[in-house]
Amino acid sequence: MTTNIDNIPSSEIYDVIIVGSGITGGWAAKEFCEKGLKTLMVERGRPVEHRKDYIGEGVKTWQQPYRGKVAQNLVETQHHVQQQCYAFNDSTKHFFNNDQDYPYSTSEGTKFSWIRGNQLGGKSLLWHRQSYRWSDLDFEANSKDGFGTEWPIRYKDLEPWYDYVETHVGISGSKEGIPQLPDSQFIEAFEFNSVEKRIKENLEKIYDDRKLIMGRCAHLTKPAEHHVKQGRGPCMARNECQKGCSFGAYFSTQSSTLPAAQKTDNLTVATNSIVHSVIYDEKSKRATGVRVIDCETMATREYYGKIVFLCASTLGTTQIMLNSVSKTFPNGIANSSGVLGHYLTDHCYNAGATADIPGFEDEYYSGRRPTSLYIPRFQNILDKNPKFLRGYAFSGEAYREPWWEFNNKPGFGVDFKNNIKQGGGWKFRVHASGEMLPRYENSVKLHATKKDKWGIPQLHFNCGYSENEKSMMEHAAQSAAEMFKALGFKNIHAYTKDDPMGLVIHEMGTARMGLDPETSVLNGNNQCHDVANLFVTDGACMASSAWQNPSLTYMALTARACDFAVKELKAGRL
Amino acid sequence: MMKTKSDSQQQVPSQADLSRRSLVKGLALMFGGLLPASSLALAAQGYQGQADTLNRAGHLLSAKQLTLLKRLVDLIIPATDTPSAGALDVHGFIDNQLKHCFDKNSQNLFIAGLDKLERICRQMNGQAFSEVNTDAQVALLVAAEAGGKPCNVDDKAFFYQLKTLTLLGYYTSEVGATEELSYLAIPGGYRGDVPFAQVGKAWSLN
Numbered sequence: 131m132t133t134n135i136d137n138i139p140s141s142e143i144y145d146v147i148i149v150g151s152g153i154t155g156g157w158a159a160k161e162f163c164e165k166g167l168k169t170l171m172v173e174r175g176r177p178v179e180h181r182k183d184y185i186g187e188g189v190k191t192w193q194q195p196y197r198g199k200v201a202q203n204l205v206e207t208q209h210h211v212q213q214q215c216y217a218f219n220d221s222t223k224h225f226f227n228n229d230q231d232y233p234y235s236t237s238e239g240t241k242f243s244w245i246r247g248n249q250l251g252g253k254s255l256l257w258h259r260q261s262y263r264w265s266d267l268d269f270e271a272n273s274k275d276g277f278g279t280e281w282p283i284r285y286k287d288l289e290p291w292y293d294y295v296e297t298h299v300g301i302s303g304s305k306e307g308i309p310q311l312p313d314s315q316f317i318e319a320f321e322f323n324s325v326e327k328r329i330k331e332n333l334e335k336i337y338d339d340r341k342l343i344m345g346r347c348a349h350l351t352k353p354a355e356h357h358v359k360q361g362r363g364p365c366m367a368r369n370e371c372q373k374g375c376s377f378g379a380y381f382s383t384q385s386s387t388l389p390a391a392q393k394t395d396n397l398t399v400a401t402n403s404i405v406h407s408v409i410y411d412e413k414s415k416r417a418t419g420v421r422v423i424d425c426e427t428m429a430t431r432e433y434y435g436k437i438v439f440l441c442a443s444t445l446g447t448t449q450i451m452l453n454s455v456s457k458t459f460p461n462g463i464a465n466s467s468g469v470l471g472h473y474l475t476d477h478c479y480n481a482g483a484t485a486d487i488p489g490f491e492d493e494y495y496s497g498r499r500p501t502s503l504y505i506p507r508f509q510n511i512l513d514k515n516p517k518f519l520r521g522y523a524f525s526g527e528a529y530r531e532p533w534w535e536f537n538n539k540p541g542f543g544v545d546f547k548n549n550i551k552q553g554g555g556w557k558f559r560v561h562a563s564g565e566m567l568p569r570y571e572n573s574v575k576l577h578a579t580k581k582d583k584w585g586i587p588q589l590h591f592n593c594g595y596s597e598n599e600k601s602m603m604e605h606a607a608q609s610a611a612e613m614f615k616a617l618g619f620k621n622i623h624a625y626t627k628d629d630p631m632g633l634v635i636h637e638m639g640t641a642r643m644g645l646d647p648e649t650s651v652l653n654g655n656n657q658c659h660d661v662a663n664l665f666v667t668d669g670a671c672m673a674s675s676a677w678q679n680p681s682l683t684y685m686a687l688t689a690r691a692c693d694f695a696v697k698e699l700k701a702g703r704l
Numbered sequence: 705m706m707k708t709k710s711d712s713q714q715q716v717p718s719q720a721d722l723s724r725r726s727l728v729k730g731l732a733l734m735f736g737g738l739l740p741a742s743s744l745a746l747a748a749q750g751y752q753g754q755a756d757t758l759n760r761a762g763h764l765l766s767a768k769q770l771t772l773l774k775r776l777v778d779l780i781i782p783a784t785d786t787p788s789a790g791a792l793d794v795h796g797f798i799d800n801q802l803k804h805c806f807d808k809n810s811q812n813l814f815i816a817g818l819d820k821l822e823r824i825c826r827q828m829n830g831q832a833f834s835e836v837n838t839d840a841q842v843a844l845l846v847a848a849e850a851g852g853k854p855c856n857v858d859d860k861a862f863f864y865q866l867k868t869l870t871l872l873g874y875y876t877s878e879v880g881a882t883e884e885l886s887y888l889a890i891p892g893g894y895r896g897d898v899p900f901a902q903v904g905k906a907w908s909l910n
Contacts, residue, residue: 190881202807321894321896496894498891498894499896
């Protein structure tokens with residue numbers, strides 16, 4: 131399937147070119163190929179084959195050179211940014227990019243940690259798989275408080291597309307009827323452990339504004355027939371997902387959308403092909419293709435298509451657009467509004483709490499659940515908090531202290547060893563997942579002089595969390611501590627921290643949707659206001675971040691935009 | 705690579721588990737052959753415990769320092785019905801880990817911490833750490849862990865690092881992970897209501 135790039139005749143005009151092969155690129159490929167369009171997927175990184183290239187999978191800790199840690203010289207020379215990611219370790223490091231090859235800069239006094247997976251499948255191999263719908267609380271937030279521009283769509287526009295992608299992906303979860311977190315098309319939820327069950331009961335008795343539910347995730351707890359037909363099997367609860375999963379139990383490009391696209395014979399994949407820019411034709415006012423630099427040979431070439439879908443990740447897409455300059459668009463393609471690169475958001479996870487749960491020494495669990503519990507947002511829904519706008523959810527779990535937490539416990543010797551063996555005490559922990567306000571000043575632009583090794587201008591970041599996020603995190607730490615106290619937990623430790631933007635890896639917003647072409651890049655169909663056959667369906671399109679993990683919404687938006695584009699093409703408008 | 709020790713799958717025996725086991729077995733057959741051969745290559749590079757590192761310098765530590773370190777890791781994780789940390793060459797592992805996964809400053813701090821412990825022991829007892837009795841050794845480590853006299857906050861930080869590395873070296877070894885604790889490479893699913901007695905020992909992966 132991965133066609134040798136030199137054999138692709140450059141004169142061929144594809145029906146559609148998709149830039150990127152992660153969660154949204156994979157979805158676009160599946161949708162277009164299944165609708166009969168000749169599709170070229172362009173990926174800047176190397177090919178990664180399902181199963182065969184999961185080289186960290188199944189390797190036991192004692193078989194690893196440094197028991198899971200990555201050698202210091204490798205971290206320093208190649209992964210000084212990527213190593214900040216929670217999922218970066220010896221078994222996953224090959225799915226994170228080499229920082230030496232992908233430099234970027236930040237304004238003085240600011241930080242941004244840009245975590246990237248440049249390979250076929252992109253970050254779909256590495257994602258945390260949490261999958262939540264948005265509601266109108268989120269789509270109406272911008273117009274209600276004035277931050278960001280009004281969303282051109284509402285929940286009802288996305289609802290059927292959520293249904294559609296969820297059925298294919300397989301979202302495990304429970305029906306709850308929570309207005310601010312609509313139910314998905316679920317397969318069976320993961321189990322609570324017995325301690326969590328009691329906590330849920332108590333919490334929901336004490337608070338009538340919140341619920342403790344099982345985290346919704348893209349894992350096949352009980353695969354349906356159509357999942358098995360994709361070549362996927364049930365989740366084994368190893369919780370080592372980012373190494374790659376040969377069971378195909380979690381959704382990724384490799385496990386799910388790529389095989390579906392390949393089945394059609396309509397897909398060509400060009401790997402190691404870095405898109406330099408989108409080609410714009412002044413006469414027809416259309417994008418006609420992409421300019422590519424070969425990652426390995428530095429050779430340049432062009433590919434042509436009737437439609438171009440940018441799915442290269444929020445910042446990857448933005449970099450390509452900013453670098454696509456023409457007479458009409460001297461500041462980046464489809465950027466007549468000037469907002470391209472602005473309104474960058476991430477989520478804010480900078481608060482949480484831990485505590486001891488007395489008792490339950492006789493109870494335990496089996497398997498490593500790849501999802502945690504979830505307390506959906508409960509602030510600023512009916513009430514109005516005077517300290518901050520919008521809100522946050524909590525993720526958390528109850529677990530018995532494993533051996534690696536015993537370095538914080540006093541003692542050593544026989545009793546210490548036996549205490550570890552007997553299973554530590556029960557603990558509960560949560561962290562907040564907060565919405566970040568869209569703000570013009572949080573932005574990226576092309577650096578005036580610095581370039582990467584392929585001669586592409588580097589991105590320069592100027593961004594940070596604002597007072598609203600900081601107040602929200604203080605509130606989250608306090609409310610977690612109060613909750614833990616009410617639940618009878620001991621040794622409660624609530625915290626806030628100061629992690630830089632980027633580390634949640636939910637960057638969005640730099641080519642936002644909007645109603646007004648003068649203040650937004652995309653319309654409600656992910657179509658550029660300025661260039662009708664150019665679409666952006668990755669996180670760059672988001673007019674606000676909401677508080678939920680965003681990938682499921684990207685999938686729904688992508689499938690919806692593909693449907694729209696095909697209809698427009700057939701109607702002769704593209 | 706997907707195959708697991710059949711005995712390690714038998715730690716949670718129940719009716720539900722039997723069907724789960726056959727499911728895992730079936731899936732292992734289905735997918736097992738397709739797993740990357742290259743993981744075997746990775747595996748071959750794993751740190752291999754040395755039979756006896758005494759009187760032999762390490763990557764970073766001298767023979768004397770390694771001997772002291774072996775005694776220290778043995779005091780932290782002694783032999784019970786499973787071997788001690790020293791018997792599993794956790795001191796050799798720490799030496800290897802320090803060399804490859806720590807920066808120069810952290811390496812120097814660790815070496816300085818080892819040497820200082822030896823020095824304090826001589827000042828207190830007039831003898832090397834290896835020569836004083838176990839009670840005196842334990843007393844010194846208790847002081848180091850607390851950062852109390854004759855030790856201070858530096859020794860406390862050193863002991864914390866030592867303990868962290870000892871736990872890592874011991875419980876990620878094959879004996880530590882699969883014999884001292886319970887281990888399932890492929891659990892086959894998550895169950896939230898398992899009595900501790902049925903597992904018997906803490907999981908080495910949580």
